[in-house]
Amino acid sequence: MSEFILITGRTSKQGTALHKGKESAEYRRATGYVELGRADRERLGLEAGQRVRVRTLFGEAELELQEGDLPQGMIFVPLGPAANALIGAETQGTGMPDSKGLEAEVETL
Amino acid sequence: MKIENVVCPFCGCLCDDIVVEVENNRITAVKKACANGRGLFLNAHTQAAQPTVDGREVEWPQAIDVTARILAESDNPLIYGLSSTASEAQRKAIGLADLLGATIDSTSSVCHGPTTIGIQNQGEPTCTLGEVKHRADLLIFWGCNPAAAHQRHFSRYSALARGKLTPQGRKDRTVVVVDVRPTVSSRKADVFLQVRPGCDFEVLSTLRALLKDEILDVDEVGGVSVAQLRDLVERMKNCRLGVIFFGMGVTQTGGKHLNVAELIALVAELNAHTRFVTMPMRGHGNVAGADSTLTWQTGYPFAVNFARGYPQYNPGEFTAVDVLARGEADAALIIASDPVAHFPRQAAQRLSQIPTIVLDPEVNLTARVARVVLPTATYGVSAAGTAYRMDNVPLPLKKLVDSPRPTDEEVLSKIIACVRPQLT
Numbered sequence: 001m002s003e004f005i006l007i008t009g010r011t012s013k014q015g016t017a018l019h020k021g022k023e024s025a026e027y028r029r030a031t032g033y034v035e036l037g038r039a040d041r042e043r044l045g046l047e048a049g050q051r052v053r054v055r056t057l058f059g060e061a062e063l064e065l066q067e068g069d070l071p072q073g074m075i076f077v078p079l080g081p082a083a084n085a086l087i088g089a090e091t092q093g094t095g096m097p098d099s100k101g102l103e104a105e106v107e108t109l
Numbered sequence: 110m111k112i113e114n115v116v117c118p119f120c121g122c123l124c125d126d127i128v129v130e131v132e133n134n135r136i137t138a139v140k141k142a143c144a145n146g147r148g149l150f151l152n153a154h155t156q157a158a159q160p161t162v163d164g165r166e167v168e169w170p171q172a173i174d175v176t177a178r179i180l181a182e183s184d185n186p187l188i189y190g191l192s193s194t195a196s197e198a199q200r201k202a203i204g205l206a207d208l209l210g211a212t213i214d215s216t217s218s219v220c221h222g223p224t225t226i227g228i229q230n231q232g233e234p235t236c237t238l239g240e241v242k243h244r245a246d247l248l249i250f251w252g253c254n255p256a257a258a259h260q261r262h263f264s265r266y267s268a269l270a271r272g273k274l275t276p277q278g279r280k281d282r283t284v285v286v287v288d289v290r291p292t293v294s295s296r297k298a299d300v301f302l303q304v305r306p307g308c309d310f311e312v313l314s315t316l317r318a319l320l321k322d323e324i325l326d327v328d329e330v331g332g333v334s335v336a337q338l339r340d341l342v343e344r345m346k347n348c349r350l351g352v353i354f355f356g357m358g359v360t361q362t363g364g365k366h367l368n369v370a371e372l373i374a375l376v377a378e379l380n381a382h383t384r385f386v387t388m389p390m391r392g393h394g395n396v397a398g399a400d401s402t403l404t405w406q407t408g409y410p411f412a413v414n415f416a417r418g419y420p421q422y423n424p425g426e427f428t429a430v431d432v433l434a435r436g437e438a439d440a441a442l443i444i445a446s447d448p449v450a451h452f453p454r455q456a457a458q459r460l461s462q463i464p465t466i467v468l469d470p471e472v473n474l475t476a477r478v479a480r481v482v483l484p485t486a487t488y489g490v491s492a493a494g495t496a497y498r499m500d501n502v503p504l505p506l507k508k509l510v511d512s513p514r515p516t517d518e519e520v521l522s523k524i525i526a527c528v529r530p531q532l533t
Contacts, residue, residue, distance in 0.1 A: 005307075009254070010254070010392075020152065022447065081450060085454050089431075094425055095222045096365055097452075097456075100357065
């Protein structure tokens with residue numbers, strides 16, 4: 001298990017997959033992965049394509065691991081049902097949940 | 110038939126130069142649009158579709174009747190979404206909220222809601238995208254990735270656009286990207302500042318301090334060297350027109366509206382040296398219109414509640430995520446958005462526990478948990494209407510093909526007519 005900062009966000013693939021329908025295989029693929037930088041992936045002995053569990057204080061999701069251009073200690077999950085499971089509903093009086101900068105753990109399955 | 114100067118309703122860029130070919134009432138080709146826009150036009154649902162109640166197809170009068178009964182019997186209904194519908198429909202939705210004493214909120218609250226709060230604190234030095242195109246020579250993209258989310262922003266309005274005072278396009282501009290990670294956009298920038306997650310406020314404060322010639326006793330702030338920040342301040346002071354475009358990297362990270370207020374304070378102070386403006390990168394096609402229409406109708410841009418018979422505004426209290434996560438909403442009318450796909454699970458779950466009604470061209474994830482699904486026309490494809498670009502310029506959306514589906518505005522008018530007698 002390893003500690004990370006989780007960022008969620010849009011990607012162009014998530015955007016175009018929307019038009020195929022949110023129950024399409026494209027949308028599931030475009031929103032069902034977690035990105036990790038190369039250094040972290042090698043440190044944890046993980047391979048791209050492998051399934052991992054991402055856990056935050058608010059929930060967890062099983063996702064496919066992909067390698068991305070990320071600084072050490074950061075993971076990225078595209079907007080979608082998996083990201084929603086990892087985000088809490090507290091908005092600190094703003095209406096906006098903390099969708100970026102959450103503490104997260106990555107665990108090999 | 111070729112239709113020119115079509116406005117794409119997908120994102121806040123509202124590109125108005127799209128060419129669409131229509132044959133036998135079907136869109137057969139789309140030119141100039143980005144992948145997102147092309148996907149919207151080519152996959153738009155224009156065929157007849159029946160409304161459903163509890164998963165069973167019903168006729169429209171019955172679906173409207175069930176909807177009206179759910180809303181009339183509710184003590185605390187939530188009306189949410191609005192950002193992918195036309196302003197004519199937004200106005201009807203606000204009228205319905207007023208009639209019901211409901212809470213009404215738009216997708217702004219999980220997007221640029223903190224921006225609005227920041228603007229309410231600081232004001233908004235801004236301009237139109239036309240001015241950016243023709244005059245801006247320093248473009249700063251902070252916590253946003255237009256190459257992925259607003260794919261034609263660079264070519265139509267900013268980095269690559271050729272304007273009157275920027276005839277050479279990209280060569281006449283300096284592009285700076287500030288983000289927590291390298292992105293497709295940062296790879297196209299002249300300067301990339303990689304900020305540590307959660308440190309935007311500190312970096313913005315440092316820029317303000319450097320602008321005032323304060324002496325700093327550190328070499329680095331939030332992962333960025335003070336030398337790099339000093340260089341950015343010099344570029345800012347010496348440009349002709351500078352713009353900071355900003356996105357969710359500023360609003361969804363710790364500090365939220367305080368980050369935005371700090372960013373605007375910096376921009377305001379830069380106007381002592383040169384002309385400097387800022388603009389949020391608005392996501393959905395008419396999310397800026399949702400803010401404008403709500404403000405015009407109620408005085409407030411989002412998070413509005415009518416329970417006392419007059420509009421009250423309070424983010425955190427009347428915002429959709431909060432109203433749902435606390436279990437306060439006892440019925441929901443979701444218009445042109447998909448909260449089940451985008452809300453934290455705790456808030457999204459509430460929508461399957463209460464009677465939810467969905468007005469949308471798509472059978473989205475929220476429709477899957479809804480009691481009533483009302484399939485409507487797509488504004489900009491099978492219905493005409495008004496949408497506001499991210500710089501708050503309203504543009505007319507065209508009707509390109511006929512569809513038997515009613516518009517959101519028509520359906521909401523029928524719901525209002527059906528609800529009104531049940532409330533007296």
